[in-house]
Amino acid sequence: SQTIHQWPATLxxxxxxxxxxxxxxxxxxxxxxxxxxQAAGRGLQLLFYSVGIGQISSEVPQNLSASRPQDRQFILSxxxxxxxxxxxxxxxxxxxxxxxxxxxxxxxxxxxx
Amino acid sequence: xxxxxxxxxxxxxxxxxxVLLRCNYSSSVPPYLxxxxxxxxxxxxxxxxxxxxxxxxxxxxxxxxxxxxSETSFHLTKPSxxxxxxxxxxxxxxxxxxxxxxxxxxxxxTVNP
Numbered sequence: 001s002q003t004i005h006q007w008p009a010t011l012x013x014x015x016x017x018x019x020x021x022x023x024x025x026x027x028x029x030x031x032x033x034x035x036x037x038q039a040a041g042r043g044l045q046l047l048f049y050s051v052g053i054g055q056i057s058s059e060v061p062q063n064l065s066a067s068r069p070q071d072r073q074f075i076l077s078x079x080x081x082x083x084x085x086x087x088x089x090x091x092x093x094x095x096x097x098x099x100x101x102x103x104x105x106x107x108x109x110x111x112x113x
Numbered sequence: 114x115x116x117x118x119x120x121x122x123x124x125x126x127x128x129x130x131x132v133l134l135r136c137n138y139s140s141s142v143p144p145y146l147x148x149x150x151x152x153x154x155x156x157x158x159x160x161x162x163x164x165x166x167x168x169x170x171x172x173x174x175x176x177x178x179x180x181x182x183s184e185t186s187f188h189l190t191k192p193s194x195x196x197x198x199x200x201x202x203x204x205x206x207x208x209x210x211x212x213x214x215x216x217x218x219x220x221x222x223t224v225n226p
Contacts, residue, residue: 006156032212043218044157044203090156094212099164101147102214104156 002027006091006105014113019064019078021108023091026072031093033074034102035066038088050074051096086112115140115208119217127225132176132191134220136204139185145207146187147214148178152200160202163187174198199224 006023013019025031035047046059048066056066063082067075074091088109092102120135138144145164149157161172168180174197178189187204201221205214 034213044216046213049213088154092157097212099145099162100212101159101162102212103159104149106156107154109154 002093002103004091004093004103004105006108008108009106010109010111012111012113013081015083016080019076019081019085019110021076021089021091021110023074023076023105024072025074025093028093028095029071030096031072032096033068034092034094035074035076036090036092038090038107040087044090048076081112083112086110115144115206115215117204117206117215117217119202119204119220121220122218123221123223125223125225126194128196129193132189132194132198132222134189134202134204134222136178136187136189136217137185138187138204138206140206140208146178146180147205147207148172148176148187148189149203149205149216150174150200151203151219157203160189194222194224196224196226198222 003026033050036044038044050056050068064078088107090107091105094100094102116139118137147162148160150160151157160176161170163170163180171177176191180187201219203219204217208215
């Protein structure tokens with residue numbers, strides 16, 4: 001069966017520090033991969049998605065970037081964090097199928113001080 | 114463009130009562146629709162999905178949803194609420210290429226003893 005791993009679960013970082021969040025998927029190949037941010041009391045905002053190695057699409061301009069160095073690895077990064085980057089970050093994968101749902105990791109709670 | 118409206122950001126029911134969470138969608142093509150549940154500080158878990166087969170879809174934990182094209186609705190129901198159902202629920206519709214989802218803003222379900 002397929003599983004998705006996301007780490008760390010929680011992270012406290014100072015303003016201006018770099019960020020690296022990692023997500024890996026097991027049990028499937030060539031998944032579509034997604035990064036979302038969920039701010040308190042708000043819905044989910046799609047940040048990036050990827051349909052293959054090295055293929056990244058950005059949904060909104062921001063202080064973050066994403067990379068996909070391997071088929072089942074998706075990384076969210078920042079060179080200098082802002083206070084507004086605080087939130088709950090979720091990674092998700094879906095099969096390459098119109099009817100296939102997205103499956104989510106457990107999320108990373110990021111607090112910027 | 115596809116969009117989702119969840120009526121009621123907060124729904125409160127008594128244990129054993131009917132649960133009804135409303136979702137209306139707009140889509141220019143036959144939609145794929147999903148309901149997810151999120152417990153505090155966790156990722157989203159798929160409850161059920163509609164992919165143009167049966168209009169009444171049964172999901173996990175006793176939930177079901179009915180697709181009504183004439184009303185552009187996909188409401189989520191459960192005959193008898195349990196305390197463990199207290200969580201936030203998100204309705205989503207497939208949009209565009211690469212199987213992205215548009216999420217509603219979520220409905221927080223409270224179950225009172």
